[in-house]
Each structure stands twice: as C-alpha cells, then as structure tokens.
Amino acid sequence: MKSRHILVASALALALSACSQSPAPSAEPPVAAPATEAAAAPAPAEAAPVAPAPVASTGSKPATVADCTTTIEGNDAMQYNADSITVPASCAQFTINLKHVGTMAVNVMGHNVVVARQADMSGIAADGMSVTPEHIKPDDARVIAHTKMLGGGESTSVTFDVAKLKDGGPFKFFCSFPGHMSLMQGSLQVQ
Structure with missing residues (x-):
C-alpha cells in the first residue's frame, strides 16, 4: 500500500511540475520590475501625451453634394462610402452616381442604389431577392429610383x-x- 501512495504522489508531482514549467527563454532578457512603487522612477514632467487606441467610427459619413449630384462608392466589403445624402431643396431633379470600387463580379458582390421610403425597404428587398441580376421587382411602385446592379x-x-x-418619409x-441591405444603407433627406 505504501508503494502505491509513493507512485500516486510521484505521478501527481510530475503532473504539477509539467503544468508549471516556464516557457522557453526568449532572446531578450526579462526586464525586472521595481520592488516597490517608491523605487519606480517618476514619469518626466514633459512627457508627450499618449494617443488613444483607434476606435471604430460611429460618426456620420455624409455624401458630398454639388450641382444636384452626388457620387456614392460601394466596395467588396459590402460598404458604401456614405451613410447620408442631403438633397438641396432648390433641386428639381437629383442624380446619384454609383461606382463599384471593388473587383468582384456582379453575381458575387453586386451593388446598386435603391431610393425608397424606409418603411418599404424590407418588402422591396424581399420581393426582388429572386429577380436576377437586378434584385428589383420590375415596375415596383414602392421604388422611387434605382440604378442597375454593378x-x-x-x-x-x-x-x-x-x-x-x-x-x-423618412427616405x-x-x-x-x-443580404447587403443590413450594411449598405443610408438616410436621404431634402433640406
């Protein structure tokens, strides 16, 4: 019985030592931390401020509008470069230019711009899902305007x-x- 205890204790000690092994030494020697806060050197009074870590932007990305026209870009990451368009009230007609700045084919990562009431978006997308390649039901009265799929x-x-x-509205x-509407959409208002 005594030899059994010795075997169990040896196995346990071996397992514990395997778990607590330190990683292989690196090429750089470790830097020793000061023993107490009092031993740490104070920061210089004229130290440069540290820039905060980048944070994802939650701000608005309004489209640039000139002469009753704007240009929107879509990319292979399912993003427009703008999330709002403000149409000048002085415009009788408005033009949206769309550029697909990605490289993927229309059947894989096609983009268009559809203008509609916010309340009609889901229905327009659902009804156009199987209509290829445009993904807009022909003569859909809910659609104010749309480009072809690019x-x-x-x-x-x-x-x-x-x-x-x-x-x-809202429009x-x-x-x-x-699947693109969840990421590729923006507000459209007249001011």
Whole structure:
C-alpha cells in the first residue's frame, strides 16, 4: 500500500511540475520590475501625451453634394462610402452616381442604389431577392429610383424628381443585392 501512495504522489508531482514549467527563454532578457512603487522612477514632467487606441467610427459619413449630384462608392466589403445624402431643396431633379470600387463580379458582390421610403425597404428587398441580376421587382411602385446592379469596376447613375422625396418619409438609399441591405444603407433627406 505504501508503494502505491509513493507512485500516486510521484505521478501527481510530475503532473504539477509539467503544468508549471516556464516557457522557453526568449532572446531578450526579462526586464525586472521595481520592488516597490517608491523605487519606480517618476514619469518626466514633459512627457508627450499618449494617443488613444483607434476606435471604430460611429460618426456620420455624409455624401458630398454639388450641382444636384452626388457620387456614392460601394466596395467588396459590402460598404458604401456614405451613410447620408442631403438633397438641396432648390433641386428639381437629383442624380446619384454609383461606382463599384471593388473587383468582384456582379453575381458575387453586386451593388446598386435603391431610393425608397424606409418603411418599404424590407418588402422591396424581399420581393426582388429572386429577380436576377437586378434584385428589383420590375415596375415596383414602392421604388422611387434605382440604378442597375454593378460588378467591380463598373459605374452607373440614376436621376429622379426631388418632389418624390417631399412627403411620406423618412427616405433611405440601400443596396438590394440579397443580404447587403443590413450594411449598405443610408438616410436621404431634402433640406
């Protein structure tokens, strides 16, 4: 019985020593920490401020508008470069130029811009899901305007009457390619 205890104790000691082994030494010797706070050297009075770590932007990315026109870019990461468009009230018509700055084909990572009431977005996307390649149901009365679906490196535009944005909002622009609307959308207002 005594030899059994010795074997169990030896196995336990061996297991514990294996778990507590320190990692292999690195090429650089470890830097010893000061023994107490009092022994630590104070920071210089004129030390440069430390920049905070980058944080994901939650701010708005408004589109640049000039002469009743804006240009929106879509990329292979399912993103537009703008999340809002402010149409000047002085415009009778407004043009949205769309550039797909990615490289993926239209059937894999196609992008378009659809303008509609926010309340109609889900229905438009659901009804257009199986309509390839445009992913917009033909003659959908809920759609105020839309571009054709683009693949990487392509560009297109759509022009529409601003009067269609005056009543019944809020209005949005979005991509109707299946699954893209959750990331690719923005507000559209007239001011």
